[in-house]
Structure formats: C-alpha cells, structure tokens
Amino acid sequence: MKRSQRPAVVAVLLALALLLAGCGVVSRPGPAAWDDRAAQALTDAGSEVATARLALESARKGRTWSSYTTVLLAEAEEAAGKVEEDLSRLQVPAGRADAAAHVLDLLGRAVDLVGEARAHAVSGKYDDQALLDQLDRLSDELQQAAP
Amino acid sequence: MGSLAERNGYDVGLHLLDRQVIGADDRLIGKVDDIELVIDDDGALVPTALLMGLPALLPRFGPRLGGALARAHRLVREAAADQDLPLVVDFDLVEDVSSDVRLSEPGHGLLHRMAHDRAADPRRCRVGDLLGIPVRCPDLPRRSKVLDLRMVGSPDGPGEHRVESLIVGPGRPGALFGYDRRSEPGPLAVAAVVHWLHRHARIVELGEGVEIDHEAGEVRIVAGTSLAPLRG
Amino acid sequence: MKRYFAVLLGILTAIGGFVDIGDLVTNAQVGARFGTSLVGVVALGVVGICVFAEMSGRIAAVSRRATFDLVRERLGPRMGFLNLVGSMLVTLLTFIAEIGGVALALQLVSSLHHLLIVPFVAAAVWLVLWRAKFSSIENVLGLMGLALIGFAVALWQLGPDWGQLVAGVSPAEKPEGEGWATYAYFAVALFGAAMTPYEVFFFSSGGVEERWTSKDIGVMRANVFIGFPLGGLLSVAIAGCAATVFLPAGVAVETLGQVGLPVAVGIGKIGLAVVVLGFFAATFGAACETGLSTGYSLAQYFGFPWGKFVRPKEAAGFHIILLLATVVAAGVLLTGVDPIMVTEISVVFSAIALPLTYFPILVVANDPDYLGEHVNGPVANALGVFYLVVIAVAALAAIPLMAVTSMGQG
Numbered sequence: 001m002k003r004s005q006r007p008a009v010v011a012v013l014l015a016l017a018l019l020l021a022g023c024g025v026v027s028r029p030g031p032a033a034w035d036d037r038a039a040q041a042l043t044d045a046g047s048e049v050a051t052a053r054l055a056l057e058s059a060r061k062g063r064t065w066s067s068y069t070t071v072l073l074a075e076a077e078e079a080a081g082k083v084e085e086d087l088s089r090l091q092v093p094a095g096r097a098d099a100a101a102h103v104l105d106l107l108g109r110a111v112d113l114v115g116e117a118r119a120h121a122v123s124g125k126y127d128d129q130a131l132l133d134q135l136d137r138l139s140d141e142l143q144q145a146a147p
Numbered sequence: 148m149g150s151l152a153e154r155n156g157y158d159v160g161l162h163l164l165d166r167q168v169i170g171a172d173d174r175l176i177g178k179v180d181d182i183e184l185v186i187d188d189d190g191a192l193v194p195t196a197l198l199m200g201l202p203a204l205l206p207r208f209g210p211r212l213g214g215a216l217a218r219a220h221r222l223v224r225e226a227a228a229d230q231d232l233p234l235v236v237d238f239d240l241v242e243d244v245s246s247d248v249r250l251s252e253p254g255h256g257l258l259h260r261m262a263h264d265r266a267a268d269p270r271r272c273r274v275g276d277l278l279g280i281p282v283r284c285p286d287l288p289r290r291s292k293v294l295d296l297r298m299v300g301s302p303d304g305p306g307e308h309r310v311e312s313l314i315v316g317p318g319r320p321g322a323l324f325g326y327d328r329r330s331e332p333g334p335l336a337v338a339a340v341v342h343w344l345h346r347h348a349r350i351v352e353l354g355e356g357v358e359i360d361h362e363a364g365e366v367r368i369v370a371g372t373s374l375a376p377l378r379g
Numbered sequence: 380m381k382r383y384f385a386v387l388l389g390i391l392t393a394i395g396g397f398v399d400i401g402d403l404v405t406n407a408q409v410g411a412r413f414g415t416s417l418v419g420v421v422a423l424g425v426v427g428i429c430v431f432a433e434m435s436g437r438i439a440a441v442s443r444r445a446t447f448d449l450v451r452e453r454l455g456p457r458m459g460f461l462n463l464v465g466s467m468l469v470t471l472l473t474f475i476a477e478i479g480g481v482a483l484a485l486q487l488v489s490s491l492h493h494l495l496i497v498p499f500v501a502a503a504v505w506l507v508l509w510r511a512k513f514s515s516i517e518n519v520l521g522l523m524g525l526a527l528i529g530f531a532v533a534l535w536q537l538g539p540d541w542g543q544l545v546a547g548v549s550p551a552e553k554p555e556g557e558g559w560a561t562y563a564y565f566a567v568a569l570f571g572a573a574m575t576p577y578e579v580f581f582f583s584s585g586g587v588e589e590r591w592t593s594k595d596i597g598v599m600r601a602n603v604f605i606g607f608p609l610g611g612l613l614s615v616a617i618a619g620c621a622a623t624v625f626l627p628a629g630v631a632v633e634t635l636g637q638v639g640l641p642v643a644v645g646i647g648k649i650g651l652a653v654v655v656l657g658f659f660a661a662t663f664g665a666a667c668e669t670g671l672s673t674g675y676s677l678a679q680y681f682g683f684p685w686g687k688f689v690r691p692k693e694a695a696g697f698h699i700i701l702l703l704a705t706v707v708a709a710g711v712l713l714t715g716v717d718p719i720m721v722t723e724i725s726v727v728f729s730a731i732a733l734p735l736t737y738f739p740i741l742v743v744a745n746d747p748d749y750l751g752e753h754v755n756g757p758v759a760n761a762l763g764v765f766y767l768v769v770i771a772v773a774a775l776a777a778i779p780l781m782a783v784t785s786m787g788q789g
Contacts, residue, residue, distance in 0.1 A: 040788065043629070050628040054640055063647040067490035068655075072636040079633060143629060162748070165452045165459075167444070167682055174693070178451065178682035199682075207456050246442035246749050321455035324742050333745040334760040337767075 028091040035096075038103045041087040042146035045110040046139055048080040052117045053135040060126040069126075073118040080111045106138075106145055113138055156311060157244075159194070159274050160295040161325050167247040168197065168236065170254025177258075179248060180204040181233065182274040184310065186361075192310035192353070194298070196235045197248070198273065199258065203233035207275040232266055234258040272361060278320040282313075284368035288347050290317045293366060295327075297350065313357070313366065314377070316348025323348070327377045342377075349374035386598055390609075392521025393602045395657075397610020398617075399665035400480035401473065401572035401726040403658065404719055406614045407638040408787075409565050410621030411630055413554060415547040418615055420566045423769070424573025425611030429603050430762045431737050434744040434755065435579050436599040439586035442749040446583045446740060447679035453739040462735040463680045467673055469732045470577045472725040474669040475708040478504060479718025480662035483635040487655055494713060501709035504666045508701050509691065514589070516667060523660030529653045530616040533645030539623040547622070554626075564780040564787050567773050568723070571730030573611065574770070577672040579736065584675040588686045593753060620645065633719060670708075674700045723786060730777045733770045741767060 029037060052073055059069040084107040092100040113134060120128055157163070159182060168176045180203035183196040205217040221231055236258060242251040250257065265271065274296060282291040293313055300308035314327065326333055326341040327348070333341075351357055356372035368374075409417050435446050444452075447466075451459035481500045482493040489496070507516055546552065553562050591599065620641035621632060632638060635658065643651040674697045678685030685697040712718065741763040744755045755763065 044631065046629050047631040047633075050630045051637060051640070054624070054628065054630070054644065055636075058640065058643045061647075063643045064651060065648060068487050068636065068639075068643075068651065070490050071487050072634070072640065075634045075636060139629075165456065167448055175682060175684040178680075180456075204456055208460070209457065212457075246444050321453075321458075324453055325746060325748075334741065334755070334764045336764045337742065 027089070029093065031093045031096060034090060034093050034100075037087060037090060038099070039146045041083050041107060042103060042142050044083045045080055045107050046142035046146065048076040048083070048114055049110050049135055049139045049142060051076045052114045053132060053139060056117050056121065056126060056132060056135070059121060060132075066121070066124065069121045070118070073114065073121045077111070077114045077118045080107075080114045084108060084111050103145065106142060110138060110142065156297055156299050158295045158297050158314070158327075159310075160278055160320055161323070162244065163197075163248070164274065166244070168199065168254075169247050169249050170257065171242075171249070171251060172253035172255070174254045176236075176250070176254040177234075178204075181207060183235070184272050184274060184277075186270050186272065187309075190353070192272075192296070192359075194238050194274075194308060194310075195271070196237050197241070198233040198235060198261070200234045202231050203273075203275075206273075209279075232261040232263070235261045269361075276361075276364075277359070280364050280366060282315045282366045282368060284315070284372070284374075285370040286372075286374060287315060287349065287368070288317050291315050291347070292318070292320065294318060294320050294323060294345075294348060310353060312350050312352040314348060314350055315366070315368075316345055318345055318348070345377065348377050350377060351375070386601055388518060388522075389598060389602045390606045391525060392518050393606025394609045394613070395521040395524025395527070395660065396517070396664050396668075397607055398524065398527055398613050398661050399473075399575075400476050400662050400718075400722050401575060401729070402614045403480070403617060403635070403638055403661065404632070404722045405565075405568050405572040405726055406617040407621040407625075407632045408723075409569055410618030411625035411632045412557060413562065413565065414552065414622040414626050415544050415615075415619060416550055416552045416554075417562070417566055417569055418548045418618065419550065420569045421573060421611060421614050421618070424570045425608055425614075426762070427570075427766045427769070428574045428578060429607050430759065430766055431574075431579055431740055432582050432607065433600060433603045434759065434763070435583040435740050436586050436591075436603065437596055437753055438740070438743055438749060439583040440591035440596050440599060441593050441751065441753050443587050443590075444743075444749065445587045445675065445679050446580050446736065447676045449739045449743045450736065451680050453742055454735065458735070459680060462732075463676060465732045466576055466580070466676055466736060469575075469725065469728045470580070470669050470672050470676070471704060471707065472721060472728060473575060473577055474666060474673065474704060475711050476718055476722040476725050477662045477666035477669055478705075478708050479712050479721060480635065481659060481666060482712070483718055484655055484658040484662060487636055487639070487658075493718070494715065497709055497712045500663075500666075501705050501712075504663070504670060505702060505705040507667055508670050508705075509698060517585075517664065520660045520664035520667070524657055524664060526653045526657030527613050527617075527661060529642050529646065529650050529657060530613060530620050533642040533650055533654075534616050534619045534623065536645040536650075537620065537623045537641065539619070544619060544622065558784075560780060561784045561787055563776065564727075564784045567730050567777050567780060568726045568787070570769075570773050571728070571733070571777070572726040573614070574733060575726070575729045576732055576736045577669050579740070580672040580675055581668045584671070584679070584686070596753065635719070670701055670704055673704045674698070727777050727781055727786075730770075730773045732774075734767070734774050737770055738767060 055069050055072040058064045087107060088104055117131060117135065120126065120131060163182060164179055166179050168179060170176050177199040179197050180200060181198040182194055183198055184192045185195050187193055201220050205220060206213045208216055236250065240250045240252055241248060243249040277293055277296065279292050282293060284291065294316055295314040296310045297312045297314060298308050299311040323345055324341055326338050351368060351372060351374050356369040358367045360367060438444055438449065450462050454462060478497065478500050482496040485496045486493040624641040624644055625632065639651055639654050642654045675685060677700050678697045683696045684694045686694060691698050743749050747754055
C-alpha cells in the first residue's frame with residue numbers, strides 16, 4: 001500500500017465502524033429519540049386516516065371511481081400498518097411504558113379503521129356516515145396525541 | 148461559423164481534440180480521441196493522423212486510471228489481437244474543422260488499425276502524451292505543465308501545419324476552456340476566474356532553448372527563453 | 380397559417396411535456412407540507428431551465444452540437460466521463476421513476492398491482508423508442524399532458540382563500556412545525572425536479588435530430604419562453620391544490636393516488652379522469668425522453684451514430700443502450716422498490732449532477748467559434764452566471780441536507 005493512501009483507508013474503516021455501531025439488530029433509542037419517533041408515527045398515521053376519510057368522502061359524493069378509491073385506501077392501509085409495525089419493533093425506553101401502550105393502541109385503532117374503510121370501499125359501501133365520523137374522531141385524537 | 152481556415156493558428160487541445168468526426172456522407176464516425184504527431188529531423192512536431200477508438204481514448208484518462216481501464220479493455224476484447232491499437236484517419240483527409248471535423252471521404256471503410264511498427268516508432272508521439280507533462284523552467288512556477296499545443300496553419304487549409312508553440316503553466320490541460328483567446332468575452336465573471344487561475348500561464352515558441360524530452364516525459368526550457376503572456 | 384399552427388403546437392407540447400413524475404410528486408408533497416411557501420423555488424427553477432434550454436437549443440441550431448458533445452469538448456475526456464457516469468445514473472434513475480409512474484397511473488384505473496403492469500409499460504416504452512416516429516409520439520403525449528390543466532381548474536373550483544395563498548408565497552410563511560433544514564431540503568428537491576439535466580440533453584439532441592438551423596431559433600425561443608413557464612404554472616397549481624386540501628387535514632403525500640385526490644374533491648369524476656390521463660401522458664412522454672437521453676449522452680460522448688432518424692441498423696450501439704436501459708429499469712422496479720421513493724431520490728440527485736452539465740453549455744454559448752453572431756447577450760450571461768452559483772450551492776447542499784433531514788422526514 002502506498003503511504004499516501006493510508007490515512008484514507010483508516011478514515012474509511014473508522015467510518016464503517018461508526019456506522020456498524022449504530023445498527024444493532026434491535027434499535028434501542030433513548031427516551032427523547034423514542035418520543036420523536038412516536039410523534040412522527042402518530043403524524044404519519046393521522047395522515048393515512050385523513051387520506052382514508054377524504055377518499056371515502058369523495059367516493060360517497062360520486063367524485064371518484066371504485067378502483068381509484070380502492071387503490072387509495074389499500075395504500076393507506078398498507079402505510080398505516082407499516083407505521084405501527086415499525087414503532088412496535090422499537091425497544092421502549094424505561095419510563096415510557098404507559099406512553100408506548102397508549103401510542104400503540106392509537107396506531108392499532110388507526111390500522112383497524114383504515115382497514116375497515118378499505119373493506120367498505122371494496123364492497124362498494126361508501127355511505128356509512130358512522131365510519132366517516134369515526135375516522136374524523138380518530139384523526140383528531142391522533143393530531144392531539146402528536147405534539 | 149468561424150472556420151479555422153480564417154485563423155492564423157489554432158490550439159490542438161481546444162479546437163481539435165474530442166471533436167466529432169463526420170464523413171463526407173454525413174455519417175458520424177467517432178470523436179478525435181487523440182492526434183498523432185511526427186517529430187521531424189529538425190525537431191518540429193507535425194500532425195499526421197487523427198486517432199480514434201478506446202485504445203486512443205483510454206490512455207488520456209491519466210497514467211493510473213487510464214492504465215487500469217486499458218487493461219480492462221484488453222481483457223474484454225482479447226479475441227481481437229490488435230484491439231490495443233487505435234484506428235487511424237490520415238490528417239490529409241480532414242476537409243473542414245468547425246464545430247465538427249469533416250472528412251473529404253465517406254466514413255465507410257475509411258478507418259484502419261494502426262500497424263504495430265507504427266505504434267512502436269520512436270519518432271511518433273501522441274498529443275495526449277504531451278498534454279499535462281511537467282515543464283521544468285526556472286522562470287515558471289514549479290508545478291507547470293504543458294496545457295495545450297498551438298499550431299500554425301489550419302488543418303483544412305493548404306500549406307504546412309506544425310506545432311509552433313506550447314502553452315505552459317500550472318493547472319490542468321483543458322481548464323482554460325478557451326479563455327486564452329482574445330476573441331472570447333465569455334461571461335465576465337467566468338472569464339475573470341479562469342484568467343486569475345491561469346495568471347502564471349505563458350506561451351513559449353518551440354525552438355532554441357525548448358527541449359521536449361519524450362524519454363523522461365518532461366519539457367525543459369532554458370532560463371531566459373522568451374515567454375509571452377496568454378492574450379497577446 | 381401552417382407555420383403559426385406549428386408554433387402553437389410546439390408551445391402546447393412544451394407545456395404538456397414540462398411536467399414529469401418528479402414535478403408531480405415533489406410539488407404535491409411540498410404543497411401538502413409547506414403550503415405555497417416554496418413557490419418561489421419553482422419559479423427560480425423554471426427560469427433556470429428556460430435560460431439553459433435556450434442556450435443549448437441555440438447551440439444545437441447554429442452549430443449542430445448537442446449537449447454531451449459540448450461536455451466532452453470543454454471538460455475533456457476525464458471530467459466528461461465523470462459527468463457521463465453521473466448523468467447516466469441520474470437519468471436512469473429518472474427513467475425508472477417515470478416507468479414506475481406510468482404503472483402507478485394505470486394502477487389507479489385498473490386496480491391491478493403496479494408490479495404486474497411494469498413489464499408491459501417497459502415493453503411499450505421500448506417499442507416506441509425503437510419503432511415509432513418520435514415527433515408524432517412527442518406531439519400526442521405532449522398534447523395529452525395538457526390534461527394536467529385539470530389541476531388549475533380544480534384549484535379554482537376548490538375556491539381557496541386566494542389572499543392567503545398569495546400571502547403564503549413568502550418563505551417567512553413556512554409552517555411552524557417544519558424546520559429550516561427540511562425546508563431547504565425540499566427547496567433543493569423542487570429545484571432539481573424543475574431543472575433535471577435530461578430535459579436539456581433531450582431538448583438539444585432533438586434539435587440536432589430535427590436539423591434546426593439558425594432560422595428556427597425564434598420558434599425554439601417561443602417554445603422555451605412561453606411553453607416552459609406555463610408548464611411551470613401547472614406545477615404551481617399542483618402545489619396549490621395540495622396546499623388547499625391536504626395542509627389543513629395534515630395529510631402527507633406518499634402515493635400518486637393522493638396527488639390526484641384534490642382534483643376529485645374539486646371537480647369530480649370527469650376532472651379526475653382527465654388528470655389521470657395527464658399523469659399517464661406526462662410520465663410516458665418523460666419515460667421516452669429519459670430513455671432516449673441515456674442513449675444520446677453515451678453516443679455523444681463516444682461519437683458513434685445516434686438518433687431516431689438514423690436507421691436502427693446503423694445506430695446499433697444507440698439502440699442496444701436503449702434496450703439495456705429499459706431492461707434495467709423494469710428489473711429494478713420488479714424488485715418491489717417504491718417508484719415514489721425512486722422519484723424522490725432522483726430529483727435530489729438531479730440537483731447534484733447539474734453543475735457539470737450546465738457549465739460547459741454556458742461557456743460554449745459564449746464561443747463565437749460555435750455560435751458566430753448568435754453568442755450570448757449580457758442578459759443571458761448574467762442569468763447564466765447567477766444560476767451557475769445557485770446550482771453549485773444546491774449541488775453542494777443536497778447530500779448533507781438529505782442526511783440531516785433523513786430525506787425530508789425530520
């Protein structure tokens with residue numbers, strides 16, 4: 001190896017070591033980092049719930065066609081599921097157990113409700129006012145929970 | 148368009164290298180990947196051929212990268228034994244040089260591989276080998292290199308053409324972007340930056356006091372040789 | 380009369396062809412998160428692409444040299460090669476995103492999963508590139524792309540508070556919850572989406588192929604100076620729709636379906652259908668343009684015959700590249716990668732690849748050897764230098780911003 005290349009090699013190895021140190025099998029964020037992730041998850045879930053509501057509302061007014069609504073809701077359901085899954089896989093830091101249970105409960109309800117909306121859309125039942133109200137309420141709850 | 152015939156000399160690196168070559172039948176043939184020069188008995192450098200193809204192009208990537216690429220190319224194209232020699236177009240066939248290089252004959256069947264003995268001829272060299280070699284001169288900054296070769300005549304005009312002078316100075320070949328000529332105003336800001344970067348660049352005429360040493364890969368200029376500033 | 384019609388057609392296709400998947404997604408995302416506070420960046424990008432497209436078009440018309448010829452002639456083989464590799468990667472990334480975009484648009488109509496549609500789209504794009512007379516395809520797709528005017532109509536129908544929208548244009552109106560780093564990241568993304576290098580490759584190569592002469596400069600300028608800004612207005616309309624419908628509801632745009640949703644809310648089924656047709660045309664047209672651009676740049680660097688007007692047999696290398704690019708694009712999409720994410724990455728990397736492409740254009744546009752009397756005037760030069768600085772800043776800031784904001788999430 002040429003002498004001039006040695007510092008570069010050392011730098012690359014150091015960078016790799018740092019990178020590996022940050023990637024364990026289980027991600028273990030500190031309390032502050034976990035709060036950030038939880039808030040982000042709530043915001044994302046809120047976005048999916050609001051999308052589902054908009055899609056269903058538009059479908060009810062006959063402003064979209066069925067396949068468009070289905071695709072929108074299916075994608076919202078998938079995204080919401082991914083948000084919940086990602087957060088539930090984080091190691092909850094000490095002192096956040098109650099908050100975690102609350103957040104994961106909200107996320108679980110979001111997934112279920114968006115899934116229900118998808119089921120309604122596929123079977124063509126758009127004018128379920130109760131479901132729309134539920135989506136509305138959950139959307140508000142999610143927004144309030146996320147600081 | 149300013150055909151080079153109207154010019155009293157041109158810079159090889161700027162005006163000829165890397166230009167598109169087009170046959171008389173309007174077919175695109177390739178790029179001017181390099182130019183072959185012959186060293187006359189009296190030391191003059193005379194262009195003899197345009198070289199094309201990867202074997203001409205790859206060495207211009209520099210000794211390390213170019214060498215690696217050339218080796219890789221030989222591996223891939225091992226089947227053809229002469230693939231490590233470039234294609235040759237004689238300089239006489241150049242009819243017009245503007246924003247492209249036009250040949251006087253159709254492209255089909257015009258190119259031929261360089262012969263092995265021609266490639267090994269010590270009296271022949273390539274422009275790509277000269278650009279960027281170090282220049283040793285007490286009157287110039289230490290890191291000076293050959294930046295470009297200035298020719299007399301024009302490749303498309305009658306009469307002789309030969310390398311008349313060298314543009315030397317610190318920096319990289321090609322980094323003048325053509326701002327060494329007076330005719331080009333450019334955006335003022337860009338021109339000013341390029342001029343400042345090349346404030347030590349000079350033009351030196353070939354002849355007494357200037358020696359191009361191919362073996363050592365350097366140009367030696369005796370102290371006191373007249374060095375002209377870039378823009379006249 | 381016929382001449383005026385040709386000019387009009389050119390302008391209309393320039394408008395319809397301006398927007399591609401990058402503009403669609405980025406503008407909707409930005410509108411949903413930042414309201415209209417980044418509209419200034421769109422305007423900056425549109426003026427920039429006008430400045431450099433006009434220069435490259437002028438060079439193509441007068442000297443018959445396309446952009447990558449200039450890149451190699453002025454940057455030399457080494458830097459030129461670096462640029463070639465970078466631009467090819469970015470253009471290929473954009474190509475992948477566009478093909479994915481076509482599949483996503485068709486998914487909205489058929490509800491088939493887009494992975495099933497990708498192979499057919501790739502095959503169709505390749506067939507068009509190989510066989511079809513490109514000018515007719517460009518015209519048809521460009522005119523169909525005008526369907527995206529639906530966004531402007533939808534914005535009007537949504538009846539937003541116009542005063543608030545206009546007042547929100549100032550960067551100071553950035554929503555409270557968003558950090559300045561995220562703001563800057565999306566500014567770079569929008570700028571990259573508006574100024575993608577393939578547009579200049581394609582524009583100048585098309586000019587060379589269609590044998591423009593200095594007489595065509597006027598028409599070319601009309602296309603650029605009228606068509607591109609009006610196309611840019613479509614981008615702004617997309618952002619405005621998203622700002623009106625999504626920003627209050629707290630929706631973040633992640634899918635193409637969401638991009639069209641405000642039109643459904645504003646106009647209804649017909650409007651939505653028109654806009655989805657616009658999605659299809661815009662992405663399919665851009666897929667053809669990016670696909671051709673990969674072939675153009677490689678062929679122009681090495682100097683072998685290229686173009687749609689050369690018979691495929693003579694331009695074999697060119698067509699092999701097109702085939703390879705299409706196969707690679709389909710292969711990448713079939714791994715299941717999200718086309719929207721590919722789009723987000725492609726616009727940011729576009730911003731990084733810009734300086735090495737636009738610098739040689741600016742230098743050559745001043746060279747009387749190429750342009751004779753048609754060299755840049757003082758206005759073009761002032762704008763060119765200004766944009767060179769902006770482009771350099773955007774390119775340097777892109778990767779750090781990407782890392783700091785984890786692609787705009789923070």
